[in-house]
Amino acid sequence: xxxxxxxxxxxxxxxxxxxxxxxxxxxxxxxxxxxxxxxxxxxxxxxxxxxxxxxxxxxxxxxxxxxxxxxxxxxxxxxxxxxxxxxxxxxxxxxxxxxxxxxxxxxxxxxxxxxxxxxxxxxxxxxxxxxxxxxxxxxxxxxxxxxxxxxxxxxxxxxxxxxxxxxxxxxxxxxxxxxxxxxxxxxxxxxxxxxxxxxxxxxxxxxxxxxxxxxxxxxxxxxxxxxxxxxxxxxxxxxxxxxxxxxxxxxxxxxxxxxxxxxxxxxxxxxxxxxxxxxxxxxxxxxxxxxxxxxxxxxxxxxxxxxxxxxxxxxxxxxxxxxxxxxx
Numbered sequence: 001x002x003x004x005x006x007x008x009x010x011x012x013x014x015x016x017x018x019x020x021x022x023x024x025x026x027x028x029x030x031x032x033x034x035x036x037x038x039x040x041x042x043x044x045x046x047x048x049x050x051x052x053x054x055x056x057x058x059x060x061x062x063x064x065x066x067x068x069x070x071x072x073x074x075x076x077x078x079x080x081x082x083x084x085x086x087x088x089x090x091x092x093x094x095x096x097x098x099x100x101x102x103x104x105x106x107x108x109x110x111x112x113x114x115x116x117x118x119x120x121x122x123x124x125x126x127x128x129x130x131x132x133x134x135x136x137x138x139x140x141x142x143x144x145x146x147x148x149x150x151x152x153x154x155x156x157x158x159x160x161x162x163x164x165x166x167x168x169x170x171x172x173x174x175x176x177x178x179x180x181x182x183x184x185x186x187x188x189x190x191x192x193x194x195x196x197x198x199x200x201x202x203x204x205x206x207x208x209x210x211x212x213x214x215x216x217x218x219x220x221x222x223x224x225x226x227x228x229x230x231x232x233x234x235x236x237x238x239x240x241x242x243x244x245x246x247x248x249x250x251x252x253x254x255x256x257x258x259x260x261x262x263x264x265x266x267x268x269x270x271x272x273x274x275x276x277x278x279x280x281x282x283x284x285x286x287x288x289x290x291x292x293x294x295x296x297x298x299x300x301x302x303x304x305x306x307x308x309x310x311x312x313x314x315x316x317x318x319x320x321x322x323x324x325x326x327x328x
Contacts, residue, residue, distance in 0.1 A: 003160050003274045004150065004179060008167035009186035010196045011041060014216040017245055018186055019164045020047035024256050025267040026160050027119040032101050034111070036061075036163045037125040038146045038176075044164045045123060048114050049253065060127020061110045061149070062142035071105045072096050072152045078315055084308040087144030087174055088294040090287065091152045092315025097324060098152050100159035106149065117256040124149075143176060150179040151290055154322055160274075167196050172203045175293030181281060182274040183211045187231070189223035194230040201234070207289060210277050212236040214270070237269045283321040290320075 009015035037044035045055035069082035076094035113120045126142040187193035215227040215238035298310035
């Protein structure tokens with residue numbers, strides 16, 4: 001199976017911890033994994049065992065946006081220059097596509113291997129967000145780099161991309177929330193946790209987004225019942241306290257093989273649910289959604305900012321898919 005998977009949820013929900021456990025679970029099973037930290041709070045590196053200095057030394061995708069654009073543009077004749085590419089620019093004939101397990105200039109510039117028990121994950125990060133970033137420009141340069149990467153990504157069998165994302169309106173402004181085969185929304189059994197789920201489901205409803213709720217910090221049957229009442233069949237699995245996670249948060253993680261049996265079972269449930277969406281994959285719809293958001297952004301701000309007619313970047317005959325060849 002080959003999957004693009006997002007973890008979303010409000011700050012403090014345990015989203016980054018759960019995404020890091022899921023990444024460890026996939027790596028332990030021998031799967032090739034690219035992990036991307038696209039959250040405002042850049043905590044995925046430390047959750048995967050990096051110390052502060054190692055995490056701070058990771059190359060920021062947001063700082064390498066010109067390189068990313070220039071590489072992905074390739075020889076696409078519809079894109080006049082890398083400067084006219086925006087975060088939603090879709091690939092077309094001549095564009096360079098990225099594959100999970102093949103060498104790529106973007107990986108060379110932006111990804112670093114992180115050793116985990118029994119293997120390694122390729123980690124990429126948007127880079128830290130500053131106060132000055134928290135306007136339109138921030139999401140153009142930082143998560144915009146991630147969106148361009150995902151728009152040009154062709155993932156093959158048995159490969160996974162796991163993105164730790166912020167939940168909320170920022171991902172809806174660009175269409176990045178439609179880039180995933182499976183979205184896991186991590187929710188605590190509280191009214192606030194459930195309201196984040198409702199908001200996300202409402203936004204995603206018209207775009208065929210596959211959304212499942214992972215209940216976290218669940219302490220007993222009452223918590224499970226509350227989440228079941230609020231999320232219904234969208235509630236996939238619940239997770240409670242973990243001594244393994246507590247040790248990891250102190251910087252002393254045991255071997256991953258010692259993770260509690262109930263939590264291993266929960267991670268297997270997540271993987272099975274993600275794998276099951278492979279049969280639903282619709283590359284034509286995926287490409288159509290890219291075009292939809294690109295046109296929307298072109299009209300609202302992109303044409304004015306770049307001084308170009310960005311609708312002309314769309315290649316009407318192009319459909320992204322596993323059989324598309326990449327030009328050298």
